[in-house]
Amino acid sequence: MASKDKESKPSFSSFASSYKEMMKRPSFLLAFRFVVCVALCYLLWLRFLFYTFPPASTAVSFRTAKLSRPLAATCDPAIAPFYIHRLHPRFNSALVQHGLSCVTCCDVCPHVGHRGLGRPLLRLPADADLDPGLTSWYATHPHAAEVIFHARAERHPCRTADPAAAELFYVPFFAGLHAATNSRQQNHTRRDALAVDLAEHLASLPAFGRSGGRDHFLVVGRTSWDFMRDPDLLPEVANMTVLTVERRPGEGRNQFGIPYPSYFHPRTAEDVADWQAELRRFARTRSHLFAFVGGLRPGSDKAAVRAKVMAQCWKSKRCLPVDCNPTRRRCEDPDRVLDVMRRADFCLQPPGESLTRRSTFDAMLAGCIPVFFSEHSAYAQYEWYMPARPEDWSVQLKPTQWDHIEEELARIPKTVVEKMRETVIELIPNVTYAHPDSSATQLGFQDVVDTALIELTKRVRLNRESLKIL
Numbered sequence: 001m002a003s004k005d006k007e008s009k010p011s012f013s014s015f016a017s018s019y020k021e022m023m024k025r026p027s028f029l030l031a032f033r034f035v036v037c038v039a040l041c042y043l044l045w046l047r048f049l050f051y052t053f054p055p056a057s058t059a060v061s062f063r064t065a066k067l068s069r070p071l072a073a074t075c076d077p078a079i080a081p082f083y084i085h086r087l088h089p090r091f092n093s094a095l096v097q098h099g100l101s102c103v104t105c106c107d108v109c110p111h112v113g114h115r116g117l118g119r120p121l122l123r124l125p126a127d128a129d130l131d132p133g134l135t136s137w138y139a140t141h142p143h144a145a146e147v148i149f150h151a152r153a154e155r156h157p158c159r160t161a162d163p164a165a166a167e168l169f170y171v172p173f174f175a176g177l178h179a180a181t182n183s184r185q186q187n188h189t190r191r192d193a194l195a196v197d198l199a200e201h202l203a204s205l206p207a208f209g210r211s212g213g214r215d216h217f218l219v220v221g222r223t224s225w226d227f228m229r230d231p232d233l234l235p236e237v238a239n240m241t242v243l244t245v246e247r248r249p250g251e252g253r254n255q256f257g258i259p260y261p262s263y264f265h266p267r268t269a270e271d272v273a274d275w276q277a278e279l280r281r282f283a284r285t286r287s288h289l290f291a292f293v294g295g296l297r298p299g300s301d302k303a304a305v306r307a308k309v310m311a312q313c314w315k316s317k318r319c320l321p322v323d324c325n326p327t328r329r330r331c332e333d334p335d336r337v338l339d340v341m342r343r344a345d346f347c348l349q350p351p352g353e354s355l356t357r358r359s360t361f362d363a364m365l366a367g368c369i370p371v372f373f374s375e376h377s378a379y380a381q382y383e384w385y386m387p388a389r390p391e392d393w394s395v396q397l398k399p400t401q402w403d404h405i406e407e408e409l410a411r412i413p414k415t416v417v418e419k420m421r422e423t424v425i426e427l428i429p430n431v432t433y434a435h436p437d438s439s440a441t442q443l444g445f446q447d448v449v450d451t452a453l454i455e456l457t458k459r460v461r462l463n464r465e466s467l468k469i470l
C-alpha cells in the first residue's frame, strides 16, 4: 500500500503538474494569440484608414521627410525659371480639403488626396515591395490634373523663389475643382465670385502688370469651366495661358491641351521601362480585336455614336465590353479597366458628355491603340504630346464607317497594328504625370509637366522676341 501510495503520489503530482502545465500553455498561447490578433486588427484598421481617407498633409510630409535627398539643382535650359504665385488657400488647398471631406459623391467632389494622385493601388509589378508609399499606381481621379501639376511644380528644379528671376508665372488656382463644387450654384454672381477675386488680385501684382499676364499660366483639369472662357467677363486675365484637358474647338488662342492623368505615376525612367517591357512581353495575350469601356450618355448629342458602338461591341465575339453603368461601379476599379484594355488591340473612344475622354490615356497606358470618332477627341487637343501623324498611333473612323467598326479594324494589317502599338507604348512616358516625389536627376524622362513647361517657355520667349522687334 505504502509503496503503492508512494508510487501513486508522484504519479498524481506529476499528473497534476503536467496538467497545470497543459493548462498554462494553452492560456499563454491564447493570450499570445489574442495579442497578435489585436495587433493585426489594429494594423489592418490603420491600413483601411490610410486607403480610405488618405491623410493628405501628414502622409505627404512624412514621405517628403523620408525622401529628403537634396533636390537636383539642374534645371533643363529648355525650361524657363518659373515662379509659383502664393494664393490664399481658398483658391487651392481649401478646395482640395472640401473634396476630401465629401466622401459619398465621386463626380461632384473629385477625390484628390495624396497630392492629387488619389488612393494608392497595390498593383503590378508583382516583385515590387508592397509599401504603399512606394507604389507607382494610384486610383487617380480624371479631373486631378491641376492638383498633380501643382505638386510636381512645387518640387521642380526650375522653380524659383524670386519673382524677379522668373520668366514664367504659375497661378495655382484649382479652377476645375472650384467648378466641380459650384456646379449646382444657380446664382452666377456667387458662382463667379472666386474667379473675380482672383482676377482682381492678379491685376494688382506688379509681375502680372509687366506683361499683361502673357507670361502667366493656369492649369485646369476639367472640361466644364467657365472662368476665362468669356474674355468680357474677366478682361484683366484674358491674356493668360490656360492648360486644359479639353480645349473648345475653334476657341481660345491661349488654350493648350494637356493629357488627363491616368493611374501610373512613376518616379524613374526605369519604372516606365519595366511597365513598357511587361506590355511588350504580354502582347500575345491580346485575345480580342477591340474593347469598349464606357456607358450610354442619353441626352448628349455628342454621345449619339455611343449607342452604335455599344450595340456592336456587345454583339461581337471579338469585342470586350465593360459597361460603366454608374450603379454597378465596374469602371471605378482601375485594375479591371487596365486588364480589359490589355487584352485588346484597339480601344474605342467615342465622345461622351465632352469630346475628350480620360479613357484615351488609360488605353495608351495599357498599350491599346485608341480609336477616335472625332478629330477633337485628341488630334486637335494634345499637339504638344502626340506624334505629328495621327495614323502612327491611332485610328479615326469617319461617320460612314461607324456601322461596321469590326470590319474596319479587322482590315488593318497585323504588321501595321504592331507598329502602332509600339508607338503607343513609346508614348507612355510622354503622356504620364510623374510622381511628385521624383527628383529631376532620377526621373530621366520628360513627363506631361516637363513638356508643358518647355512649350510654355518657347511661347514666352518668342513673345519677348517679338516685343523686342516691335
Ligand SMILES: *[C@@H]1O[C@H](CO)[C@@H](O)[C@H](O)[C@H]1NC(C)=O
Residues within 6 Å of the ligand: 187, 188, 189, 190
Ligand atoms: C446672387 O448673390 C448675390 C450675392 O450673394 C446677391 O446679392 C444677389 O441678390 C443674388 N442674386 C439672385 C438672383 O439671387
Ligand SMILES: *[C@@H]1O[C@H](CO)[C@@H](O)[C@H](O)[C@H]1NC(C)=O
Residues within 6 Å of the ligand: 211, 212, 213, 235, 236, 237, 238, 239
Ligand atoms: C490682351 O491682349 C490684347 C491683344 O493683344 C490687348 O489688346 C489687351 O490690352 C491685352 N489685355 C491686357 C489686360 O493686357
Ligand SMILES: *[C@@H]1O[C@H](CO)[C@@H](O)[C@H](O)[C@H]1NC(C)=O
Residues within 6 Å of the ligand: 385, 386, 387, 423, 426, 427, 430, 445, 446
Ligand atoms: C516623347 O517625348 C520625347 C521628348 O521627351 C520625344 O523625343 C519623343 O519623340 C516622344 N515620343 C514619341 C513617340 O513621340
